[in-house]
Every structure is written in C-alpha cells, then in structure tokens.
Amino acid sequence: MVVGQKIIFLDIDGTLTEAGSNDPPQSALQAIARAREEGHFVFLCTGRNYDMLRPLLRYGFDGFIASSGGYIECLGRVIYDCPMTEAQRQSAMGILKKNGIFRTVECRDGTYADESLKAYLRDHAGEAGNSELLRWREQIEEVLNIRPMREYKGQPVYKIVFISPTREQFSEPRKVLEADFAFCMHEENQGGYINGEVVNRKFDKGKAVQRVCRCLNIPACDSVAIGDSMNDREMLEAAGLGICMENGNRELKKIADDICPSVWKDGIRSAFTKHQLIHW
Numbered sequence: 047m048v049v050g051q052k053i054i055f056l057d058i059d060g061t062l063t064e065a066g067s068n069d070p071p072q073s074a075l076q077a078i079a080r081a082r083e084e085g086h087f088v089f090l091c092t093g094r095n096y097d098m099l100r101p102l103l104r105y106g107f108d109g110f111i112a113s114s115g116g117y118i119e120c121l122g123r124v125i126y127d128c129p130m131t132e133a134q135r136q137s138a139m140g141i142l143k144k145n146g147i148f149r150t151v152e153c154r155d156g157t158y159a160d161e162s163l164k165a166y167l168r169d170h171a172g173e174a175g176n177s178e179l180l181r182w183r184e185q186i187e188e189v190l191n192i193r194p195m196r197e198y199k200g201q202p203v204y205k206i207v208f209i210s211p212t213r214e215q216f217s218e219p220r221k222v223l224e225a226d227f228a229f230c231m232h233e234e235n236q237g238g239y240i241n242g243e244v245v246n247r248k249f250d251k252g253k254a255v256q257r258v259c260r261c262l263n264i265p266a267c268d269s270v271a272i273g274d275s276m277n278d279r280e281m282l283e284a285a286g287l288g289i290c291m292e293n294g295n296r297e298l299k300k301i302a303d304d305i306c307p308s309v310w311k312d313g314i315r316s317a318f319t320k321h322q323l324i325h326w
Contacts, residue, residue, distance in 0.1 A: 052323060053262060053269040054081060055091040055111070055255055055281060056314070058099060060274035061291055062090070064309055066186040068101040074314035075105055080324040082106065089120075089258060091251055093243065093277050095152040095204060098190045113152060113204035114230075114245050114277060115254035120261045128248055129154075129202035134226055138206055138244055141219045150207040151198060158198035159187065163209060206244040213240055230277045243277060252280025272306070272317055273298065289317050 059065040062074055078088050090110040092099055099112055109120040118126040130138065142149050148163035164183060186192065210216040220229065223244065231242040251273075259266045271278070271285035274294035282288030282302055290302035291313050299305055306317035318324045 051085050051087075051264065051268065053087045053089065053255075053259060053264055054318075054323065055089050055251075055258075055269065055271040055285060057273035057275070057278050057281070058090060058092040058094055058102065060293060060309060061272055061278075062102070062309070062314065066189050068189060070102070070105065071310070071312060071314075073312040077315040077318040077324055079106065080326075081318055082108070084324060086323060087262060087264075091254065091271065091273075091278075091281055093205070094190070095154060095157060097153075097155050098157060109258065111251065111254040111258065113154075114243065115249035115251050115257075116204035116246060117154060118254055118257060120258055125261050126249070126254070126257055128246060129204050130246060134246070135203050138203075138219075138223055138227065141222045142206065142208055142244075145210075145215045145218055147208050147210045147215055147219065149195070150192065151195075151203045152205045152207065153198075153201040153203055156198075156201065157190065157192045158195045159183075159192050161194045161196070166211070204246075207241070208244060209239055209241045211239050216240065232276065250280045251278060252284035255281055255284040270321065270323065272314065274309070287321065289321075 056062050062070050081088055087108040090099055090102060090107055092112060093114045094112060096112045096117060099110060111118050116128050139149065148160045148166070150157060150159040226247060227244050228247050228250065229242055230245060231240065255269060255271065256266055259269055266284055267286040269285040270287045270289065271281045272289045272291070273281055274291040276295050276298055279298060279301065282290065282298070288302050289304045289306050290299045291308055292305055293308035307313040
C-alpha cells in the first residue's frame with residue numbers, strides 16, 4: 047500500500063458534472079488524473095445505472111458504484127450485483143402505477159420511463175414548477191438515453207425513480223414497500239409533486255463504500271467522498287472525510303466534514319488540493 051493512499055468516491059450529477067451532463071470540467075479531469083498518478087484510487091459513486099454512467103468511464107477510473115450501490119465494479123471485476131427480486135419488482139411497479147405515480151426504472155443496461163409523465167406535465171404546464179420539470183426531463187432523457195416504458199421487457203431492476211403528483215398518492219406505496227425498500231425523498235417542489243428513489247434496503251452508497259474498501263484492503267477511514275444531494279448522505283457518513291459541494295443540498299452540508307466550491311467553480315480540484323490528495 048502506498049503511504050497515505052486514499053480511495054476517493056465521486057458522485058456524478060451536481061458533483062463531477064452539472065446535473066444531467068456527461069462533461070466534467072477540465073479542472074476535475076486533471077485533478078482525477080493527478081490523484082491516480084499519486085497512488086490514490088478514484089471511483090465513481092452514483093445513483094446512475096451502468097448504462098448512464100458508461101460515457102464517463104473513458105476519463106479513467108479504478109472502478110464505480112452504480113445504482114446507488116446495487117452494482118459495483120472494482121479494478122475491472124464485479125464485486126456486488128443486487129437487482130430486485132422478481133416479486134419485489136412486480137410489487138413496486140404495480141403499486142406505483144396503481145396510485146398514479148410516474149416511474150423511471152433503471153436496469154443495468156437501460157433506463158425506461160413512463161411516457162405519461164411528460165403528457166401530465168404538458169397538461170399542467172401552468173402550475174408552478176411543471177414547465178421547468180418538463181424541460182429538465184426532456185434534456186436528461188436525451189443526454190442519458192432514457193427510453194419509453196413500452197420498450198421495457200422485464201429486465202432486472204436495480205432502482206426506481208418516481209415522481210408523485212401529490213404526497214398523498216405516495217402514502218399507500220410507502221406502506222406496502224417500506225419493509226423491503228428505503229426511500230430517498232428529494233425536496234417537495236413548488237408544483238406540489240414530490241420525487242424520490244425506491245432503493246433496496248440491502249444496499250446504499252455507504253454500504254458500497256465499505257464494500258470497495260474491503261475489496262482493496264484499505265480502511266474506510268482512509269476514504270474521501272464528495273457529493274451534493276441527500277442520496278449521498280450514507281456515502282459521506284461512511285467515508286473518513288465527507289465533502290459536500292457548495293451547490294449541494296443544505297441538509298447534506300450540515301453533516302459534511304467540509305464544503306468545497308460548486309461544480310462550475312472547479313470544486314473537485316479545490317477539494318483535492320485543499321486536502322492534499324494532489325500536489326502540483
């Protein structure tokens with residue numbers, strides 16, 4: 047082991063790149079390359095599935111944690127692979143649809159979204175926030191290759207991202223699913239809808255950090271995690287040093303050990319330099 051060697055875990059959207067983008071700033075790419083040259087391991091740790099994170103692998107990483115911890119590769123080897131069981135998949139998909147909740151299912155090699163979401167948003171475009179959400183959905187569907195639900199053929203699912211028009215509509219699904227699944231709830235929006243993630247209780251980003259550390263035989267206290275949203279909470283708590291982006295969630299900032307500049311102000315390079323992960 048290199049003296050002072052660390053494992054660095056980087057979220058993607060809002061941390062390594064702007065949300066929905068596959069283009070990290072040059073300063074981040076230079077910092078990552080330099081950190082690896084100095085003997086550190088650098089991993090992506092993201093809610094994205096493998097298909098959505100794949101464009102970023104060309105920049106050079108030692109591995110990745112996909113689907114919020116449901117699928118992990120370390121130095122080219124799969125060390126964890128935990129999709130929903132068929133019973134879990136059918137239960138989650140069915141109860142969400144029954145309650146009028148829009149679903150985006152994430153498989154290993156594809157992502158599929160209910161087409162009815164965009165129709166709903168267009169019909170309610172005058173309500174606060176809906177037009178903005180529609181533009182965002184159309185952008186990420188194109189950039190991240192999200193396909194219509196009619197093309198989904200029952201492949202194993204690692205995670206479901208949902209948008210519920212009201213909080214009440216999510217009440218029954220929460221009760222039905224909470225034994226098997228945790229819910230990462232994002233902030234309620236002005237339009238009244240809520241969005242979040244349905245994630246298997248067997249894994250999260252924090253458990254994934256621990257799995258990678260064991261694989262590399264490096265203690266978790268020698269790891270660094272950088273993220274921006276509440277689905278990064280467990281990752282920051284598991285790592286020896288947890289850093290939140292300045293553009294990140296205000297609640298995440300409260301539990302972070304440090305805050306670095308925003309993604310568009312060279313935050314990754316700043317954090318690497320400040321904590322002596324790289325030396326120029």
